[in-house]
Amino acid sequence: MCEHLSSCSCLAPLSLNCLRQDDTWTLRDGAQTVMQHEYMEFRYAEISGDLPEPPTTDSVRAWVVRYPLSDKPGDQYGDEPMLAVSSLRPVAEMATFASSNSSLDAVWGLVRYTLVAVSLDVNTDSNTRQRDLCHTDAYITSLGQMALSNNYGVQQMTAEDGFQLDSNIWQGTTDFRSALVSLAYEQALYTGDLRLVAQRYDDLKMHSFVYFFNRDVGLVVKGSGTMGGSGCKCPASWSPAGMPPGIYEALNCKCEDLVDWPSGSRDGYVSAGNNASAVANSYIALAAERMSVVAGWLGKTDDASMFGSIASTIKTNLREKLYNTATGSFVDGLGIAHSSMHATLFPAMAGAVNETAAPGMGAAVVKTLREKGMKCSCMAAYWLLEGLYRMGTHTADAADLALEILTSTDTNSWLNMIKQGATATMEAWTTSEKGNASWSHPWCSGPNSVIIRLLLGVRPTEPGWKRFDFVPQPSSLEWINATVPSKLGTIPVTLKQTPTAITTSLHVPEGGTARVCLPPPHAAASAEQATEQQLLVDGAAVASVVEGRMLCAKTDLAAGLHTIERSS
Numbered sequence: 001m002c003e004h005l006s007s008c009s010c011l012a013p014l015s016l017n018c019l020r021q022d023d024t025w026t027l028r029d030g031a032q033t034v035m036q037h038e039y040m041e042f043r044y045a046e047i048s049g050d051l052p053e054p055p056t057t058d059s060v061r062a063w064v065v066r067y068p069l070s071d072k073p074g075d076q077y078g079d080e081p082m083l084a085v086s087s088l089r090p091v092a093e094m095a096t097f098a099s100s101n102s103s104l105d106a107v108w109g110l111v112r113y114t115l116v117a118v119s120l121d122v123n124t125d126s127n128t129r130q131r132d133l134c135h136t137d138a139y140i141t142s143l144g145q146m147a148l149s150n151n152y153g154v155q156q157m158t159a160e161d162g163f164q165l166d167s168n169i170w171q172g173t174t175d176f177r178s179a180l181v182s183l184a185y186e187q188a189l190y191t192g193d194l195r196l197v198a199q200r201y202d203d204l205k206m207h208s209f210v211y212f213f214n215r216d217v218g219l220v221v222k223g224s225g226t227m228g229g230s231g232c233k234c235p236a237s238w239s240p241a242g243m244p245p246g247i248y249e250a251l252n253c254k255c256e257d258l259v260d261w262p263s264g265s266r267d268g269y270v271s272a273g274n275n276a277s278a279v280a281n282s283y284i285a286l287a288a289e290r291m292s293v294v295a296g297w298l299g300k301t302d303d304a305s306m307f308g309s310i311a312s313t314i315k316t317n318l319r320e321k322l323y324n325t326a327t328g329s330f331v332d333g334l335g336i337a338h339s340s341m342h343a344t345l346f347p348a349m350a351g352a353v354n355e356t357a358a359p360g361m362g363a364a365v366v367k368t369l370r371e372k373g374m375k376c377s378c379m380a381a382y383w384l385l386e387g388l389y390r391m392g393t394h395t396a397d398a399a400d401l402a403l404e405i406l407t408s409t410d411t412n413s414w415l416n417m418i419k420q421g422a423t424a425t426m427e428a429w430t431t432s433e434k435g436n437a438s439w440s441h442p443w444c445s446g447p448n449s450v451i452i453r454l455l456l457g458v459r460p461t462e463p464g465w466k467r468f469d470f471v472p473q474p475s476s477l478e479w480i481n482a483t484v485p486s487k488l489g490t491i492p493v494t495l496k497q498t499p500t501a502i503t504t505s506l507h508v509p510e511g512g513t514a515r516v517c518l519p520p521p522h523a524a525a526s527a528e529q530a531t532e533q534q535l536l537v538d539g540a541a542v543a544s545v546v547e548g549r550m551l552c553a554k555t556d557l558a559a560g561l562h563t564i565e566r567s568s
Contacts, residue, residue: 047060064079065120066079066116066117066119066120067119067120067121067151067153067154068092068151069092069094069115069116069119069145069148069149069151070092070093070094070149070151071091071092071093072093072094075093075094075116077113077116089151090150090151092149092150092151092485093149093150093485093490094112094116094148094149094485095112095147095148095149095452095482095483095484095485096481096482096483097112097451097452097456097480097481097482098480098481098482099477099479099480099481100477100478100479100480101403101407101477103407103409103415104403104406104407104451104477106415106418107406107407107414107415107447107451108447108448108451110414110417110418110422110423110424110425111144111414111425111445111446111447111448111451112148112448113423113424114424114425114440114442114445114448115141115144115145115148115442115445115448117423117424117440118141118424118440118442119145119154120154121154121157122154122157122158122161123137123138123141123142123145123154123155123158123442124137124138125137125441125443126427126438126440126441126442127440128438128439128440129436129438130438133158133161133162134176134443135162135175135176135177135179135180135183136175136176136179136258136379136443137379137441137442137443138158138159138161138162138179138180138183139179139180139182139183139186140379140382140442140443140445140446140449141158141442141443141445142154142155142158142159142183142186142187143182143183143186143449143453144442144445144446144448144449146186146187146190146449147448147449147452147453147459147484148448148449148452148485149485150485150486150487152187152190152191152487155183155187155190155191156187156191156193156196158183159180159183159184159187159196160196162180162183162184163180163200163203173254173255173256173257173258174209174255174256174257174279174280174283174284175257175258175259175279175280175283176258177207177209178207178208178209178283178284178286178287179283180204180207181204181207181208181287181290181291182286182287182290184196184197184200184204184294185197185290185291185293185294188294188297188463189459189460189461189462189463190460190464190465190487191463191464191487192463192464192465192466192487193463193464194297194298194463197294197297197298198298201294201298201300204291204294205291205303207287208284208287208288208291208307209255209280209283209284209287210227210284210287210288210291210307210310211227212227212255212284213226213227213284213310213313213314214226214276215227217276217317217334218313218314218316218317218321219276219281219314219317219318219321219334220275220276220280220281220284220314221275221276221334222255222275222280223275255275257271257275257277257279257280259271259279259342260342260376260377260379260380261377261379262377262428262433262434264433265375265376265377265380265428265433266340266342266376267340267341267342267372267375267376268338268340269332269338269340269342269343270332270333270336270338270340271332271333272332272333272334272335272336275333276333276334276335277332277333277334277343278318278322278330278331278332278333278342278343278344278346278347279332279342279343279346281314281317281318281347281350282318282346282347282349282350282352283346283350284314285310285311285314285315285318285350285351285352286311286349286350286351288307288308288310288311288314289307289308289311289350289351291303291307292304292305292306292307292308292311295307297463314350314352315347315350315351315352315354316352316357318330318347318350318352319347319352319353319354319357319358319361321334322334322343322347323347323352323358323361324339325358325364327339327368328361328364328365328367328368329343329344329365329368330343330344330347330352331343340375341369341372341375341376342376342380344365344368344369344372345369345376345380345383345384345387346383346387347387348365348369348384348387348388348390348391349383349384349386349387349390350387351390353365353387353390353391355391355394355395355548356394362391362394362395362397362398363395363397365391366388366391366395366397366398366401367397369384369388369401370401370404373410373412374405374408374410374412374413374429377428377429377433377444378412378414378417378425378426378427378428378429378443378444378446379443379444379446381405381412381444381446382443382444382446382447382450384405385402385405385406385446385447385450385454386450386454388401388402388405389402389450389454389455389473392454392473393471393473393517393519393547393548393549393550394548394549395548395549396475396519396522396549399455399473399474399475399519400475400476402450402454402455402473402475403455403475403476403477406447406450406451406455411429411430412429413429414444414447416429416430417429417444422439423439424439424440424441424442425440425441425442425444425445426438426439426441426444427439427441427443427444428444452482452484454473455472455473455474455475456472456480456482456484456493456495457469457470457471457472457473457517458470458482458484458491458493460486461515464487464488465486465487465488465509465511465512466511466512466513467512467513467514467515467556468486468491468512468513468514468515469514469515469517470493470504470506470514470515470516470517470557470564471515471516471517471518471550471552472493472495472502472504472518472519473519474495474497474502474519474522475522476522477495477497478496478497479494479495479496479497480493480494480495481493481494482494486509486512488509488510488511488512489509489510490507490509491506491507491508491509492505492506492507493505493506493507497521497522498521498523499521499522499523499524500521500523500524500567500568501521501565501566501567501568502518502519502520502521502565502566502567503563503564503565503567504518504563504564504565505561505562505563505564506557506561506562506564507560507561507562508557508558508559508560508561508562509559510559511559512559513556513557513558513559514556514557515552515553515556516537516552516553516556516557516564517547517550517551517552517553518535518550518551518564518565518566519549519550519551519566520533520549520551520566521566521567524568532568533551533566533567533568534551534566534567534568535551535552535553535564535565535566536563536564536565536566536567537553537557537562537563537564538562538563539563542554542555543555551566
């Protein structure tokens with residue numbers, strides 16, 4: 001334990017990495033109650049001094065304050081609920097997940113509890129240390145919570161806060177600001193509430209960085225964009241009326257690329273002198289792709305076409321100008337020979353790996369990423385998994401590698417966090433990477449949303465869950481039992497896999513429809529075997545279409561309980 005401290009957030013014996021928090025009370029004669037009113041989090045506490053009697057659990061108590069992601073007692077980890085269920089709000093519940101792989105279930109348990117433990121009124125970098133909003137942290141955390149719970153209040157507040165002045169702690173890096181586009185986009189998808197994206201539409205355009213898109217190069221080239229981007233400016237919304245002079249100017253937005261953090265996790269990434277980098281272009285291509293959808297929701301057809309064209313052009317040029325077909329990897333930037341892991345994982349995340357345009361590209365990229373190993377942080381690992389599952393609809397090896405990463409026991413793994421004693425995700429894979437690493441850092445909780453949205457494959461595709469995907473990528477898992485809360489109600493899912501068939505059940509709640517696609521069984525993943533299979537819905541063969549290695553029903557499933565099978 002930590003000696004001579006009132007409270008301490010470390011798990012190991014006292015060291016310089018321990019975050020010290022002290023409180024001192026002077027007692028008067030007689031029975032009395034003392035209480036500290038500061039908000040602090042700790043794992044162990046020590047009470048020292050001349051006490052008239054030994055402290056007990058009856059005389060020393062602690063408050064646990066969390067946002068109510070669920071109203072079910074079983075989801076509250078033994079805490080006493082402080083918020084009564086009210087008819088004024090929907091009953092909240094959290095997702096459940098169990099599979100044939102106990103290692104995957106252990107990782108799910110770690111990230112699930114992380115998001116419960118860190119949920120307060122707004123998502124921050126880390127409540128135990130840095131209580132301000134970082135856009136990438138906020139996106140990964142909020143998306144995880146929305147995949148976990150159908151109470152979207154904290155994510156709504158976080159998305160709104162993302163546009164405020166005090167959220168600019170990173171001086172407007174491309175990574176962080178473009179992640180805010182994804183946060184607002186996903187918040188609208190899950191909640192069905194378009195007010196924020198409508199109100200902040202002009203700010204979203206600024207955060208997307210498309211004004212640095214250079215039509216002549218076909219990529220984002222900062223400082224020489226042909227869309228009006230000759231310099232980086234903070235969005236005008238960061239200068240509200242009445243702000244004291246000098247504050248807005250002091251923000252000094254630089255539009256640099258964070259790439260990854262800690263800095264030693266960048267695999268030697270070389271920044272392009274003209275900033276025509278693989279990482280920045282990938283983030284901005286993803287932001288433009290999502291801005292195109294947002295513009296469509298709002299009826300801005302010209303903008304939807306413009307953003308869609310920019311996203312497509314960037315992805316094409318990432319593939320044609322930065323991809324090395326001989327090595328199966330992307331270079332760090334235009335005119336740079338070095339290929340870091342990040343230069344490949346981020347284009348994969350953005351959709352630049354296109355099996356239709358470049359047959360065999362998916363397998364080559366997966367081979368590169370597997371050989372690289374986890375030369376990235378636990379934050380970047382989220383984007384890596386996003387990219388692998390995006391490729392996985394065409395390339396079985398990608399889904400296999402994603403499952404390998406999720407269940408790895410290597411040094412850079414979530415299971416190794418548990419081995420080190422973590423009960424919530426750490427800020428870095430190990431404390432040796434970052435001396436002051438937080439032991440409750442939700443930017444590393446990415447497996448939660450990945451497992452629900454991508455491995456299980458349940459995620460909304462139209463605002464408010466009016467339409468959602470069921471596109472599982474189970475790899476070698478033999479079975480899955482899960483429930484996914486949605487705005488429309490709970491979506492129970494089961495999946496069983498044999499060498500010759502995948503059989504699933506899915507309940508579509510009232511008010512929604514489901515697009516359904518199934519991969520071939522893991523043991524029969526060859527193209528020849530896949531073409532010999534058919535899709536059965538509720539026992540009857542249905543018209544289907546092949547999308548990569550997926551077999552998709554041509555008609556969405558209506559409300560009700562359905563069985564879906566892909567077999568010979």
